[in-house]
Amino acid sequence: MSERRIGVCNLCEAICGLELTIDGRDVVGVRGNPADPLSRGHICPKGVAIADVYADPDRLRRPVRRVGDGADARWEEIGWDEAFDLVADNLARAVNEHGDDALGVYLGNPNAHSLGSMTHGTAMFKSFRTRNRYSATSVDQLPHQLVAHLMFGHQLFLPIPDIDRTSWFLVIGANPMASNGSLMTVPDFPNRARELKARGGRMVVLDPRRTETAKIADEHHFVRPGTDAWVLLAMLHVLTTEARPDGGPAVASYVDGLATVVDLVADFTPERAEAMSGLPADEVRRLARELVAADAGVVYSRIGVSAGPWGTVCQWAVNCLNILSGNLDRAGGAMFTSPAIDAVGTGLIGRGHHDAWRSRVRGLPETAGELPVSALREEIETPGEGQVRAVLTVAGNPVLSTPDGPRLDEALRGLDFMAAVDIYVNETTRHADVILPPTTALERDHYDLVFHLLAVRDTARFTPAVFEKDADQRHDWQIFREITLRTTARLERKAPLKKRLVQRARLTASPTFLITQLLRRGSSGVTMKKLRARPSGIDLGPLRGGQLPERLPATSKRIDLAPALVVQDVARLAAVAAPEGDELLLIGRRHKQDCNSWMHNSERLTRGRPRHQLLMHPADLADREITDGTLVRVTSRVGSVEVEVVASDDLMPGVVSLPHGYGHAKDGVLMTRSREVPGVSINDLTDPERLDVSGNAALNGVPVAVTAC
Numbered sequence: 001m002s003e004r005r006i007g008v009c010n011l012c013e014a015i016c017g018l019e020l021t022i023d024g025r026d027v028v029g030v031r032g033n034p035a036d037p038l039s040r041g042h043i044c045p046k047g048v049a050i051a052d053v054y055a056d057p058d059r060l061r062r063p064v065r066r067v068g069d070g071a072d073a074r075w076e077e078i079g080w081d082e083a084f085d086l087v088a089d090n091l092a093r094a095v096n097e098h099g100d101d102a103l104g105v106y107l108g109n110p111n112a113h114s115l116g117s118m119t120h121g122t123a124m125f126k127s128f129r130t131r132n133r134y135s136a137t138s139v140d141q142l143p144h145q146l147v148a149h150l151m152f153g154h155q156l157f158l159p160i161p162d163i164d165r166t167s168w169f170l171v172i173g174a175n176p177m178a179s180n181g182s183l184m185t186v187p188d189f190p191n192r193a194r195e196l197k198a199r200g201g202r203m204v205v206l207d208p209r210r211t212e213t214a215k216i217a218d219e220h221h222f223v224r225p226g227t228d229a230w231v232l233l234a235m236l237h238v239l240t241t242e243a244r245p246d247g248g249p250a251v252a253s254y255v256d257g258l259a260t261v262v263d264l265v266a267d268f269t270p271e272r273a274e275a276m277s278g279l280p281a282d283e284v285r286r287l288a289r290e291l292v293a294a295d296a297g298v299v300y301s302r303i304g305v306s307a308g309p310w311g312t313v314c315q316w317a318v319n320c321l322n323i324l325s326g327n328l329d330r331a332g333g334a335m336f337t338s339p340a341i342d343a344v345g346t347g348l349i350g351r352g353h354h355d356a357w358r359s360r361v362r363g364l365p366e367t368a369g370e371l372p373v374s375a376l377r378e379e380i381e382t383p384g385e386g387q388v389r390a391v392l393t394v395a396g397n398p399v400l401s402t403p404d405g406p407r408l409d410e411a412l413r414g415l416d417f418m419a420a421v422d423i424y425v426n427e428t429t430r431h432a433d434v435i436l437p438p439t440t441a442l443e444r445d446h447y448d449l450v451f452h453l454l455a456v457r458d459t460a461r462f463t464p465a466v467f468e469k470d471a472d473q474r475h476d477w478q479i480f481r482e483i484t485l486r487t488t489a490r491l492e493r494k495a496p497l498k499k500r501l502v503q504r505a506r507l508t509a510s511p512t513f514l515i516t517q518l519l520r521r522g523s524s525g526v527t528m529k530k531l532r533a534r535p536s537g538i539d540l541g542p543l544r545g546g547q548l549p550e551r552l553p554a555t556s557k558r559i560d561l562a563p564a565l566v567v568q569d570v571a572r573l574a575a576v577a578a579p580e581g582d583e584l585l586l587i588g589r590r591h592k593q594d595c596n597s598w599m600h601n602s603e604r605l606t607r608g609r610p611r612h613q614l615l616m617h618p619a620d621l622a623d624r625e626i627t628d629g630t631l632v633r634v635t636s637r638v639g640s641v642e643v644e645v646v647a648s649d650d651l652m653p654g655v656v657s658l659p660h661g662y663g664h665a666k667d668g669v670l671m672t673r674s675r676e677v678p679g680v681s682i683n684d685l686t687d688p689e690r691l692d693v694s695g696n697a698a699l700n701g702v703p704v705a706v707t708a709c
């Protein structure tokens with residue numbers, strides 16, 4: 001007898017509602033939930049494959065201990081109690097013998113998608129007093145967070161494009177047709193883009209590749225990788241120098257620093273933008289004018305830009321464009337969400353800070369308590385006080401996802417101890433002495449503390465676990481609780497008793513209990529009881545405008561258009577000369593059926609044509625006398641890979657592209673059951689020395705040479 005259950009997909013930021021058909025312990029059908037007020041029935045191929053993760057025989061369900069190393073490694077199941085003690089003994093030993101900073105922590109992307117990680121993981125990390133805290137943030141959205149902190153007073157007070165009401169949408173370095181949106185929770189992007197067009201709106205895309213999103217846009221323009229800053233500053237230049245019928249740009253009374261912006265962009269002309277980016281000066285001018293003239297316009301940029309050399313300047317410029325064109329905090333522009341649990345307003349998530357300390361070896365600044373992950377390898381390998389001796393990774397795969405992965409791979413091998421909270425043995429966790437696997441999406445309760453904050457519509461939804469976990473499985477929050485309590489109990493230098501008691505109390509309550517309490521504190525009227533009665537979710541309506549300055553998290557209740565850090569970096573930008581030479585620039589890409597570095601075990605996601613190849617323009621192939629479909633060698637400053645090349649005139653000439661998350665062969669062992677060849681990792685080529693001022697890795701626009709093999 002099969003039955004229908006409401007579920008939720010936690011594989012990307014779109015947080016689609018699911019309707020599952022289950023038969024006993026099996027999922028026999030997955031479709032989008034049409035009654036979900038946010039996702040409206042949308043689902044993508046990965047959402048269906050959530051059933052494959054649940055059923056995957058390779059997925060770990062009980063703790064394992066590694067015996068042997070590399071190709072000879074064997075994994076032995078052990079009991080939870082033994083596993084927790086092993087982890088606590090070794091983490092505490094590293095700290096007791098070598099100090100707090102001897103413990104390194106890396107948090108991967110799925111943490112943001114797990115309620116237990118948001119509630120209990122955070123408490124665990126706080127209990128470790130190490131400065132060696134790293135996460136996927138610094139290969140991703142760090143510039144967005146830093147700029148939000150500097151301009152608005154909170155790292156997660158992020159303006160969201162009001163796609164459902166805008167009439168002019170400029171998309172820079174994002175491919176939501178494949179990624180389903182990011183820092184813009186926008187399930188059903190294809191239909192929302194269609195609706196934008198149907199109401200007479202326009203979408204314009206700037207991207208060095210004619211992407212799936214570019215192909216459905218009204219306009220697409222190539223920009224040379226890493227040069228968006230000149231385009232955005234030139235748009236600001238036009239906006240601030242041209243006379244406008246409305247006498248603008250005028251800014252609201254709570255905005256400071258306009259004169260500095262005008263000064264900063266004075267020399268960033270459209271002609272200069274053209275020389276740097278390849279985008280014609282007249283087009284730059286027209287785009288700026290269209291933004292100003294639009295009924296409601298919005299500029300949006302994502303990882304193609306934030307994971308570039310000028311991510312912070314770009315993200316700042318995007319905010320300035322939205323503010324100076326009068327589109328911040330108004331319908332159809334860049335808006336702020338009003339979630340039922342306001343993790344920003346309530347202080348549940350800290351405001352953030354920057355450069356309160358620096359990394360030991362390279363002196364890179366922290367942001368919100370984390371150091372740039374590009375520094376992790378050297379912090380493990382460089383001897384001295386504060387050297388990382390033991391590492392804990394949680395839901396991450398930095399060997400494939402961070403710059404110069406192979407050297408990190410080597411460094412992890414040399415650790416005294418490593419533990420991982422993860423559901424697979426992968427390219428990173430293979431170095432762990434012990435892996436603790438939590439339950440997955442279908443086996444745990446879920447409420448989205450993060451992505452309701454970033455969604456294009458205000459909704460609230462609580463999803464109880466679809467399946468009850470087995471008695472010998474653990475939820476991640478239970479794992480975090482045990483690691484924290486057992487490790488802190490073994491520390492020689494203990495936190496004050498009162499602090500420990502508060503910590504214990506916080507860790508003992510379940511995430512669902514905490515959510516129930518947090519909802520009570522909010523003003524939305526949404527309660528756990530109401531959510532349980534409406535499992536598809538409660539609609540709280542379109543985003544609300546006119547919330548500023550009251551909602552501004554800054555204690556001054558003012559917006560700072562000219563933070564010192566940005567002003568200095570624009571000066572650095574101004575000194576850059578036009579590019580010379582004919583080296584190729586490497587960029588990343590995402591495919592609908594990929595999920596960062598994991599899920600390549602899913603048959604339904606990996607069958608069909610391979611998609612891990614290097615894409616290259618036919619003219620660039622011809623210049624080098626390389627034949628389409630052959631094996632080529634790609635070489636950067638840090639490494640080289642051999643990979644099949646495919647000709648594509650969707651790429652800007654001079655640009656090549658590889659997806660990230662491949663490269664599953666390690667020491668002759670294939671880390672997935674994928675039927676596709678293992679592929680190569682783009683992060684064997686990316687360079688830990690290429691950083692944005694925030695410390696975010698500049699993963700895009702890496703200079704490479706491509707030669708025939």
Ligand SMILES: Nc1nc2c(c(=O)[nH]1)N[C@H]1C(S)=C(S)[C@@H](COP(=O)(O)OP(=O)(O)OC[C@H]3O[C@@H](n4cnc5c(=O)[nH]c(N)nc54)[C@H](O)[C@@H]3O)O[C@H]1N2
Pocket residue numbers: 107108109110114136139140303307394395396397398400401402421422423424426438439440441476588589595596597598660661682683686699
């Ligand atoms: N060159 C290049 N590199 C990139 C990017 C790029 O565009 N180009 N993108 C970057 C971005 S945006 C990101 S977010 C990072 C991602 O980088 P990471 O977060 O380091 O890597 P993921 O591939 O997301 O790995 C997720 C891990 O979590 C495990 N996992 C899945 N679900 C759960 C769960 O519920 N609990 C636990 N404990 N574990 C789970 C999986 O088995 C997998 O090992 O990659 C970055 N790297």
Ligand SMILES: Nc1nc2c(c(=O)[nH]1)N[C@H]1C(S)=C(S)[C@@H](COP(=O)(O)OP(=O)(O)OC[C@H]3O[C@@H](n4cnc5c(=O)[nH]c(N)nc54)[C@H](O)[C@@H]3O)O[C@H]1N2
Pocket residue numbers: 012013109140172173174175176178179180181182206207208209211223224225226227228302303304305308587588589590591592593594595596597700701
């Ligand atoms: N299917 C799928 N969806 C995902 C993920 C996944 O792995 N697979 N990962 C999720 C995660 S963790 C994230 S953070 C989001 C990311 O979501 P998006 O930001 O939409 O990610 P991408 O699809 O990588 O789009 C980045 C775009 O930037 C372009 N680009 C590269 N360099 C430059 C440049 O210098 N300038 C400009 N203007 N463009 C450039 C690339 O060609 C690419 O089209 O996706 C999420 N969704």
Ligand code: SF4
Pocket residue numbers: 009010011012013014015016042043044045046047048180187
């Ligand atoms: S778009 Fe994202 S959240 Fe929706 S089904 Fe696909 S992977 Fe899941």
Ligand SMILES: [Mo]
Pocket residue numbers: 109136140
């Ligand atoms: Mo990401």
